[in-house]
Structure formats: structure tokens, C-alpha cells
Amino acid sequence: MPELIDLLNALVLMTNYVILPALTYGSQLALGALGVTLVFAILRFSNFAHGDTMAFGAMATILVTWWFQSMGVSFGPLPTALLALPLGIAVTALFVLGTDKFVYKHYRGIGAKPITIVMVSVGVMFIMNGLVRFIIGPSDQRFADGVRFIFKAREFKEWSGLSEGLALRSSQVITIVIAVALVAALFWFLQKTKTGKAMRAFSDNENLALLSGIDPDKIVRITWILAAILATVAGVLYGLDKSFKPFVYFQLLLPIFAAAIVGGLGKPIGAIAGGFVIAFSEVAITYVYKKFLIYLLPTDMEPDSLVQLLATEYKFAVSFVILVLVLLVKPTGLFKGKVV
Amino acid sequence: MNPLTNPTLRPYTVFGIMAALLIFVGTTQSWGVSLTIINMCIISAIMTLGVNIQWGYAGLFNVGIMGFCALGGAAAVLVSSDPVVDAQSAGGTGMALALLSLVGGSCFVYMLHKFWGKRPLRGLITFIAALGVYFLARHFYDPASAAIEAVNPAKTGFLGGLGLPIIFSWLVGGLFAAGAAWLIGKVTLGLRTDYLAIATLGIAEIIVALLKNEEWLTRGAKNVTGLPRPVPFEVDLQQTSWFIDLIARFNADALTALAGDERTALLKTLVMDASGITVKLCYALLFTSVLLILFALAQLALNSPWGRMVRAIRDNETAAGAMGKDVKARHLQIFVIGSAVVGIAGAMMTTLDGQFTPGTYNPLRYTFLIWVMVIVGGSGNNLGSILGGFLVWFIWIEAEPLGNWMMSVVTSGLDPASELRAHLIGSAQYMRLMVMGGVLLLVLRFSPSGILPERSGHK
Numbered sequence: 001m002p003e004l005i006d007l008l009n010a011l012v013l014m015t016n017y018v019i020l021p022a023l024t025y026g027s028q029l030a031l032g033a034l035g036v037t038l039v040f041a042i043l044r045f046s047n048f049a050h051g052d053t054m055a056f057g058a059m060a061t062i063l064v065t066w067w068f069q070s071m072g073v074s075f076g077p078l079p080t081a082l083l084a085l086p087l088g089i090a091v092t093a094l095f096v097l098g099t100d101k102f103v104y105k106h107y108r109g110i111g112a113k114p115i116t117i118v119m120v121s122v123g124v125m126f127i128m129n130g131l132v133r134f135i136i137g138p139s140d141q142r143f144a145d146g147v148r149f150i151f152k153a154r155e156f157k158e159w160s161g162l163s164e165g166l167a168l169r170s171s172q173v174i175t176i177v178i179a180v181a182l183v184a185a186l187f188w189f190l191q192k193t194k195t196g197k198a199m200r201a202f203s204d205n206e207n208l209a210l211l212s213g214i215d216p217d218k219i220v221r222i223t224w225i226l227a228a229i230l231a232t233v234a235g236v237l238y239g240l241d242k243s244f245k246p247f248v249y250f251q252l253l254l255p256i257f258a259a260a261i262v263g264g265l266g267k268p269i270g271a272i273a274g275g276f277v278i279a280f281s282e283v284a285i286t287y288v289y290k291k292f293l294i295y296l297l298p299t300d301m302e303p304d305s306l307v308q309l310l311a312t313e314y315k316f317a318v319s320f321v322i323l324v325l326v327l328l329v330k331p332t333g334l335f336k337g338k339v340v
Numbered sequence: 341m342n343p344l345t346n347p348t349l350r351p352y353t354v355f356g357i358m359a360a361l362l363i364f365v366g367t368t369q370s371w372g373v374s375l376t377i378i379n380m381c382i383i384s385a386i387m388t389l390g391v392n393i394q395w396g397y398a399g400l401f402n403v404g405i406m407g408f409c410a411l412g413g414a415a416a417v418l419v420s421s422d423p424v425v426d427a428q429s430a431g432g433t434g435m436a437l438a439l440l441s442l443v444g445g446s447c448f449v450y451m452l453h454k455f456w457g458k459r460p461l462r463g464l465i466t467f468i469a470a471l472g473v474y475f476l477a478r479h480f481y482d483p484a485s486a487a488i489e490a491v492n493p494a495k496t497g498f499l500g501g502l503g504l505p506i507i508f509s510w511l512v513g514g515l516f517a518a519g520a521a522w523l524i525g526k527v528t529l530g531l532r533t534d535y536l537a538i539a540t541l542g543i544a545e546i547i548v549a550l551l552k553n554e555e556w557l558t559r560g561a562k563n564v565t566g567l568p569r570p571v572p573f574e575v576d577l578q579q580t581s582w583f584i585d586l587i588a589r590f591n592a593d594a595l596t597a598l599a600g601d602e603r604t605a606l607l608k609t610l611v612m613d614a615s616g617i618t619v620k621l622c623y624a625l626l627f628t629s630v631l632l633i634l635f636a637l638a639q640l641a642l643n644s645p646w647g648r649m650v651r652a653i654r655d656n657e658t659a660a661g662a663m664g665k666d667v668k669a670r671h672l673q674i675f676v677i678g679s680a681v682v683g684i685a686g687a688m689m690t691t692l693d694g695q696f697t698p699g700t701y702n703p704l705r706y707t708f709l710i711w712v713m714v715i716v717g718g719s720g721n722n723l724g725s726i727l728g729g730f731l732v733w734f735i736w737i738e739a740e741p742l743g744n745w746m747m748s749v750v751t752s753g754l755d756p757a758s759e760l761r762a763h764l765i766g767s768a769q770y771m772r773l774m775v776m777g778g779v780l781l782l783v784l785r786f787s788p789s790g791i792l793p794e795r796s797g798h799k
Binding site: 045046048103106114115116118119120122123124125126127128129130131133134135137138247250251253254257258261305311313314316317319320323324327328331 | 399401403482527528531533534535537538539541542543545546549550552553702703704708711712715766767770771772773774775776777778780781784785788
């Protein structure tokens with residue numbers, strides 16, 4: 001049996017490299033998947049432009065952040081980007097409402113097939129993609145300021161006396177706190193307010209909802225605004241946690257869609273569960289377990305290879321395999337999503 | 341008869357305009373540039389043809405074109421590059437064993453899953469068996485790949501290919517893509533259409549990640565350069581006597597006016613220019629013949645009873661299913677055929693480049709641009725697809741100089757030293773993404789059937 005100190009060290013190692021990053025990444029994915037799922041529930045198409053909406057929202061926030069920074073405004077220990085977030089959301093919401101007015105509305109009017117609208121969203125994706133690169137460029141942008149660590153690995157080691165360190169970055173705490181608050185607010189909105197109830201009714205049965213006097217234009221408007229809020233927050237949190245790079249946001253599309261489908265398309269609670277399923281599998285499968293096993297196994301059984309199930313480059317394969325497995329076993333997802 | 345609205349004359353008119361555009365580039369910029377554009381236009385047209393088979397004939401939404409194209413490129417490497425004997429003796433056996441255990445193990449897991457039947461713990465047993473197969477394959481794979489990558493890593497470090505003429509790779513590329521398409525189609529076809537889209541998006545990312553990181557197979561990010569060519573090299577042509585004679589005869593008027601050194605110098609530049617153009621023309625001829633063959637096959641298929649059946653399935657799956665058509669099998673068939681065509685084009689592109697660079701595959705250029713071509717050209721119409729491939733590639737190439745020029749005009753009023761001006765001029769290249777998105781949206785909105793609309797089967 002390993003000693004208690006080894007067990008504690010293994011636990012700390014796991015928390016530092018798997019649990020905390022996966023919780024953070026999972027919150028970001030969940031917010032992204034919520035946006036996709038909401039658009040799917042109300043507007044009934046898979047929005048391929050969602051990844052680029054995240055990039056656009058993050059870009060708008062970064063620009064406002066820079067403007068604030070140049071004026072000397074700061075948010076104390078918190079990143080200035082949080083102060084800029086409402087403005088970033090407003091800009092993104094306006095842009096997204098604009099795309100609805102000038103692009104998507106026409107196709108709802110003529111009752112186009114869902115797949116046609118998906119293709120239209122590809123066109124919107126192209127434009128947003130170009131716009132983001134045009135305005136801010138294709139390279140990495142770091143915009144995180146304020147306090148970086150709540151406590152550092154060294155401080156934790158000194159405090160606990162363990163040989164493994166545990167670092168808690170402020171971006172991780174901020175991500176989780178904001179995600180929880182936003183999701184709580186969203187569920188309160190959907191469950192308790194009149195508009196939220198109307199949205200759920202619209203999603204369940206469009207014709208019946210229209211018959212009971214629900215204004216479809218208002219529902220669509222609110223959906224786009226919610227999608228913009230979720231996308232911008234997810235984009236900014238991801239950018240704070242890692243860094244902002246337009247192409248990475250496009251690549252997030254796959255795990256986000258996987259999360260939404262795993263949970264069941266059109267089900268908000270499923271999107272959140274899916275986000276964490278994908279994030280935890282991705283991090284756990286690409287983690288190198290060598291050190292972890294050395295702590296737990298007796299000395300003569302120590303592994304000499306890295307004990308990594310899959311190289312980090314293949315993290316997309318994880319979300320893909322989970323997606324395919326779910327489609328094969330339970331096509332409607334964990335929470336019985338929509339199948340149109 | 342209006343040559344633009346008459347359905348019979350319209351193709352001639354639009355292709356005439358396209359030719360005029362290319363000739364215009366040839367006379368104003370240079371014929372070399374024009375031929376470079378034409379070669380890529382032909383390859384784009386073949387890819388578009390493949391996607392049109394999927395979308396236009398059957399309504400399958402494939403967003404993994406990049407992956408199939410990259411598989412074609414990998415085929416070019418695996419077929420044509422010289423075998424690396426040292427690497428094969430170092431890790432060949434290990435790789436073969438890994439492959440064997442993977443394939444054999446997968447069969448075993450499949451059989452186990454099938455014959456386990458309704459006994460308890462079916463899922464768990466299958467999962468454990470699959471995990472076991474994975475670790476068995478990894479057991480052979482890890483040392484083998486390390487051994488192969490250690491063989492002269494600066495120059496080879498991979499298994500090499502078969503050393504066959506690169507033309508064969510076009511066929512092999514098609515087969516590779518077809519195999520991948522079969523696997524993915526087996527799983528996702530029959531579910532709702534968006535799922536196929538998302539699954540193909542994923543498989544494309546995975547294929548490119550594989551080609552980027554499996555250095556033992558394709559040298560990964562280290563790239564394979566100097567692939568053999570199906571056409572002569574410019575340098576060789578410049579030293580061939582009949583070629584020099586030919587050029588001298590073509591330019592006899594200009595040459596006779598000069599004498600001595602000046603004549604030799606002029607002849608030399610003329611031969612240099614002509615060799616480049618000749619090589620590009622050779623490629624163009626090869627590519628055109630492939631395009632014509634594929635176009636003829638696609639037309640025959642579309643106008644056959646089979647073609648009418650798949651269009652019937654596309655227009656009303658339920659009705660076609662009720663008439664006894666096997667909807668899922670036809671979808672799988674079409675998905676495989678279309679992807680194979682894309683794979684062929686991918687191998688041709690790598691042949692034209694003469695190098696395989698997995699890092700350059702990106703979905704905007706290799707997937708979504710092809711989609712713009714299909715939609716602009718006219719989905720369901722093979723001729724339209726070819727036109728879309730030509731026109732959109734032409735715009736894609738020419739949008740950059742145009743964007744730069746526009747930006748410098750727009751910013752000419754600004755202070756030359758200002759940061760805004762530098763930024764705007766530096767970002768002009770991203771204009772073309774917006775242009776493409778705009779073109780796609782405009783066509784979808786105002787002319788959803790494209791430039792050359794699909795013609796219904798009855799004449």
C-alpha cells in the first residue's frame with residue numbers, strides 16, 4: 001500500500017493537471033454548447049458560425065479592454081476584460097442581430113430546409129472569420145491583466161509540505177464563477193420569466209406557440225441576444241485562460257458541437273453535461289500518467305513509458321470518438337434531444 | 341435569343357467569359373501566371389465535381405473536404421517517394437505487427453460484440469477488449485515509430501514510399517479517400533443531415549492531425565519535398581537541343597535581327613520563359629484529361645437510371661424508400677464516390693506542388709472555399725461545378741492584388757506613416773474571406789440554383 005503522503009501527492013497532481021483544467025475548459029465548452037443548443041432549439045439549425053461568434057465577441061471585448069487600459073481604467077485585481085465584457089456583448093449582440101435581419105430572416109420566411117440554413121451560417125462564418133482577422137489579425141493576443149495567481153505552486157508546497165505543488169490561477173476561478181452565475185441566470189430566465197417560458201413553448205411546438213399569441217420575432221431576437229451573450233462570455237473566458245487566436249476558436253467548433261450533441265441537441269442541461277464530459281475525457285486521455293502512477297505503485301512496478309493514452313495533438317479525436325459513440329448508441333444524446 | 345438566359349447558350353457564354361478573363365490575365369500579367377491559375381482551377385473543378393456528386397446529386401453535406409484532399413496528398417508521398425530501406429528494416433516489422441494487431445483486434449472486438457448477444461455486461465466486455473487491442477497495437481507501434489524516426493531524421497526519418505511514378509498516386513489517393521469515407525459514412529449516414537456535417541468536420545481535423553504528427557508515415561510537419569514529377573523539369577528542357585531549336589524557329593524574326601552575344605542572350609531568356617510555360621502546359625494537359633474523364637463519367641451517371649434514382653431520393657427520401665430504393669446504401673455509395681474524386685484532386689494538387697506540407701491544410705481554404713465553388717457554379721449541374729471551380733479560384737487569386745490596390749486607394753488620403761494605414765494594408769489579404777462569404781450569401785439569397793442551374797431530367 002502506498003503511504004498517505006504519496007496518496008496526497010497523487011491527488012494534488014491530479015487536481016493540478018486534470019481536475020482544475022478540465023473544470024475550466026468544461027465551463028467554457030458548456031457556455032459555447034449552450035449557445036449552439038439554444039439556437040438549435042429555437043431556430044432549428046446547427047450554427048456553424050458559433051465558433052467565430054465567440055472569436056468576434058472576444059475580439060470586441062479585447063478592443064474595449066485596450067481602450068480602457070489606454071485611459072488608465074483598471075479593475076483592481078481582476079482583469080480589465082471583465083469590465084469591458086458588457087460592451088463587448090453589446091457589440092456582438094448588435095452584429096448577430098444584424099446577421100439575422102439581413103441574412104437568416106429571409107430563410108425563415110421561405111421555410112428553407114435546415115441544411116440550407118446551415119450553409120448560410122457557413123457564409124456568415126466566412127464573413128466573421130475575415131472580419132476578425134481583418135480587424136485584429138490572425139496572431140495570438142494576450143489581454144489578461146490583474147492578479148494572475150490566487151496561490152502559486154511554490155506557496156502551496158510551503159504551506160502543505162507536500163512535494164507536489166498546486167497552482168490556482170485567477171482565470172480558472174473567474175471562469176468557473178462566471179459560468180455558474182451565467183448558467184444559473186439563464187435557467188432562471190428560461191424557467192421563471194414569461195419570455196423564457198414562451199421560448200420553451202416555441203421550442204417544443206412552434207405552431208401551438210404561435211396560436212397562443214407568442215410573438216415569434218421577439219423569441220428569435222431574444223435567442224440571438226442570449227447566443228451572443230453566451231458566445232462572448234465563453235470566448236472571453238477562453239481567451240483569458242489560454243490566449244486569443246482566431247483559428248483556435250474555429251477549431252473549438254468540433255468539441256462544442258460534440259458537447260451539444262452528447263447532451264442532446266436543444267437541451268440546455270444536456271449542453272452543460274456534454275461540455276464537462278468532453279472536457280474531462282479530453283484532458284484525462286491526453287494526460288501523462290507516469291508521475292501519478294509512480295506515486296501510487298510500488299517501486300518495482302514503476303512504468304518507464306509516459307503512460308499517455310493519446311498524444312495531445314489528437315485531442316480532437318477524443319471529442320470525435322465520443323460523438324460517434326453517442327450517435328451509435330443513443331442518437332438523441334444523454335438528455336433526449338430533438339431530432340428534426 | 342438572349343445568350344445569357346437561354347439555357348442551351350448560357351454555358352457557352354459563361355465559359356466564354358471565363359476564358360476571356362484568363363486570356364486577359366495572360367496578356368496583361370503574364371502567360372505563366374495565367375497557366376498557374378488554370379492548373380489550380382482545374383484541380384478545384386475536380387474537387388467541386390466530387391462535392392457536387394455528394395451535395396448536388398444526393399444532398400449530403402460534407403464539410404470534411406480538407407481531410408479527403410489531404411489523404412490524396414499523403415497518397416502522392418506514399419506512392420512516389422523513394423523507399424527508405426534502413427527505416428523499413430528498423431521499424432517495418434514492428435509497424436506491420438502493430439497494423440496487424442489493430443486490424444485483427446478490431447475484427448475480434450466486432451465478433452465478440454456480435455456473438456456476446458444478450459448476455460450481461462456486453463458493453464463493458466467490448467470496451468475492455470477494445471482497450472486491450474489498443475494497448476497491444478501501442479506495444480508494437482511505440483518502439484517501431486521511434487526506430488523509424490531515428491533513421492537519418494534530417495533527411496528521411498520516415499518509411500518512404502514505393503518509388504512508383506507519381507501518376508499512380510492519383511488513383512491511390514482516390515482509394516484512400518474512398519476508404520475513409522466508407523468508414524465515416526457507415527457510422528453517420530442515416531442520422532440527421534447535420535450530424536454528417538459535424539462528423540466530417542471532425543474526421544477532417546483528425547486526418548490532418550494524423551498527417552501532421554505521424555512522422556514515421558509522412559514526415560509530418562517536416563514536410564516531404566522534391567516529389568517526382570510526371571512532366572519534365574524546366575532545367576532539363578533548357579538544355580535539350582530540340583527544345584532550343586523549336587524556340588529559335590518560333591522566334592526566328594526577332595532573332596535574325598540580332599547577332600552574336602545579343603542573340604544568344606535573347607535566345608536564353610526566351611528558352612527560360614518557354615520552358616516554364618511548357619511544363620505548366622504539360623500539367624494542364626494531364627489535368628484536363630483527368631477532368632474530362634471524370635466529367636464524362638459524372639454526366640453519364642447523372643443521366644442514367646441510377647442518377648434519376650439518387651435525385652429522387654434527394655427530393656423525397658420517404659417516397660423513394662417506399663418505392664423500394666435502398667436510401668442508406670445509395671447515400672453511402674455516393675458519399676464514397678464523391679470523396680474519392682476529392683481524393684484524386686488532392687493527389688493531383690500535391691503532384692503539382694511537388695511537395696507535401698500537412699501544415700498548410702486549413703478548412704477555410706480546402707473545405708469551405710470548395711463549397712462556395714459548388715454553390716456559385718450551380719449545385720446539381722456538373723458543368724456548373726466546373727465553372728464554379730474556375731471562377732471562384734480566379735476570384736480567390738485575383739482578390740488579393742485587387743484588395744491590396746483597393747486598400748492603397750482608400751488609404752491614400754491617410755498619412756503614410758500612420759499606424760492605421762499600415763494595419764489596413766497589412767490586413768487586406770483577409771478581405772478575400774469576406775468577399776467569399778459575401779459571394780456565398782448573395783448567391784444563396786438571390787440565385788440559389790447558381791450560375792448554371794440544375795436541369796431536370798425531362799427534355
